[in-house]
Amino acid sequence: MTPIPAPETGIEPMTLWHALAGPFIEYPFMRRALVACLALAIGSGPIGVLLLLRRMSLVGDAMSHAVLPGAAIGFLIGGLSLWGMTIGGFVAGLAVALLAGIVSRHTSLREDASFAGFYLASLALGVLLVSTHGSNIDLLHILFGTILAVDDSALFLVGGVASVSSLILLAIYRPLILECFDPGYLRSVSGRGSLYHLIFLVLVVLNLVASFQALGTLMAVGLMMLPAASARFWARQVGSMMLTAIVIALLSGFIGLLGSYRFALPSGPAIVLTGSIFYVLSILTGRRGGVLTRLLATRHLTG
Amino acid sequence: MISTPVISLENLTVTYDRHPAVHHVRGCFQAGSLTAIVGPNGAGKSTLMKAIVGLLAPAGGGIRYAGIDRRRDVAYLPQQAEIDRSFPITVADTVVTGCWQEIGAFGRVTSAQWRRVAEALSAVGLDGFGRRLIGTLSAGQFQRALFARLLLQKASVILLDEPFNAIDARTTADLLALVQRWHGEEKTIIAVLHDFDQVRACFPQTLLLARELIDWGPTEDVLIPANLLMMRQMAERWADDADTCSRNRD
């Protein structure tokens, strides 16, 4: 194979603007990747915050396994059709999330335990289906995309999901927050407490599956949970936590893509690692409860 | 003063796993009354309260509400445990949810309502606490905040489940004063309490419960040695070998 030369940097001098914006101006695939990050940030950022506050942080990772039987059935019915497998994955993820939610509501089993039970069942079912019917094509590898390969339909998917999800979240914001921290009160003033919880689960699955398909699991879960965890150290209230998470997610995407371009790092890991760096920085220097911040806070107030 | 029953318990039985926590209780709360529910541990006091609010379904008998809507007109303050105090939300945002009946899930909060929030916080002695996060409040301060929320609910019936547990004396006194004010506004108040001196001093009516109703009426008639003796004799443990109750048709 003949070697491929380094990317062209054009003839302008390396100004800061050029360094930061150049790749995005020059290459449509970089622009699309950035827009995909924006959609991911807006859609998944607030959801990640709520998952974090409800102690459901590992749901994202579990969901990447739970979608398998749905994708397998989608493959069996429609072959290697991306949409078929995505819809199948969504149905499977939804089934797991809703069953787990209902069981945790009506039995003594807590949310995380009931979720673990159902997602494992789903994963086993998926492996069974693939082993007995699939060829040796790695289904999930086909289903899970990568950010550099985001085409128009994938962009439409994440963008559409982000828009719909944000609108719904805004609409049910108050009851959803109340359901998070005082479900008893919500139950006593409104009959529909469970409904808001189930809507939330639907939004979680929607965002995750759309992000899996367009961007792959590492980015989908990474940019859902890491910015939320970082935001905890900067924002006071849940509302500003959500906005902070969106900003951090977008910054991680932007910086990660730049790093992937300048230093030839694989894109998904570069973005998520940037998110992790933000996370560590937040733990150390965050305004609210950062480790170093607390250690260095020597001067106290008069009252 | 003509007294009208607002909540009537009709042969009410509430069970956990078929064991009766509230067993064949009958009687009624009068409108505007100030009633304390007292009894030993495990007597079913919280259970009774939850049944009145509608969180538990009766296993036998029923509850009748006269002239009020259970959801709109009954406000309930549970014991503290169920609220996640680590949630990053301010006192004001917590208290304003008291306006739920007016704005529902989707309505906008008006500036008039925010003013009422400020007034309620003042009334409970939490002036200026609006912007504080609920996680930064002491137990007593948080209880005051919950009372402020109750104020906003504009309910005509108020149920308080052990409202002064592990609360400092000053907060208790302030909140009791608030309760008296409500009583003056002719709200019906029912509170589960442990401190008999408190009950004797502030609550004209008492319901003495030890799974079965021991006595219900004016406090000075109920809290007599004979009743208290019966109360202490109630076994706390449920009988593992109990038969099916045959008193269903009383």
Added chain:
Amino acid sequence: MKKLFAALLIGILAQAAPASARDLNVVTSFTVLADMVRQVGGDHVHVRSLIGPNGDPHVYEPTPQDGNALAKADLVFVSGLGLEGWMDRLIKASGYKGTVVVASKGVATLSMREEGKTITDPHAWNSAANGVIYARNIAFALAKADPQRATDYKIRGERYMQQLQALDSWAHKMVNAIPAYKRKVISSHDAFGYLGAGYGIEFRAPVGFSTESEASAADVARLVDQIKRENIRAVFLENSNDPRMIRQIASETGAVLGGTLYAEALSAPGGPAPDYATMFRHNIELLVKGMRGN
């Protein structure tokens, strides 16, 4: 005593007489090889391919049925050159003790880079010229294992080799009709080293775009730049990979999606590459069309 001796003699002679010819059970590693063996072997050779259509011969998880088939096989064919790394263990486990024929014996090998290391390129069959060598080896091996039908195999083998020679000449003709500077394509899998070298087509495989690792933005940018600069007109998908990355590159550069090339597996019987000869013809046709830029 005489009768006994006579009986013994007849018995010995009976053993030496030619036994009624039994059909041959052959197992091959993957579908391309299976087809070639069938073409040369004819009706009396039953061929089973371990990997099915559209499968990936580099990574394969054998099933217990595979072990069974191997145990009962008379002859086993592999392509060799390091393609079927999983085969040795399977053969040992199955207890097959017969010959394992390496069909690529005698091929002039090329090297390639994979995961940072330089190894022998195993995809020899993608050039028809090498296909002729495969066919010869197959015919020879079948004749040796089944001497009674040796003549049959020789005749069929010759015929098949001629067919593949003709294909080879045809391919040369087709490719030479295209001006030299246009003979470049992008393909997502570098299984076409021998095809490229044999017919003078330059295959660019995107660096880092393998099934395991993830590409960097720099890699994609580089590739896009080069396609634009050198005016490469066609981009080809491979039938067992994620097509989205390649489609993205094609749309960004204006290159045309040339279709799916078949490199390591035949398609299903109704598909465009149901046997080796058709597969080769299909690949050349698509490549030529793509390079021409119609």
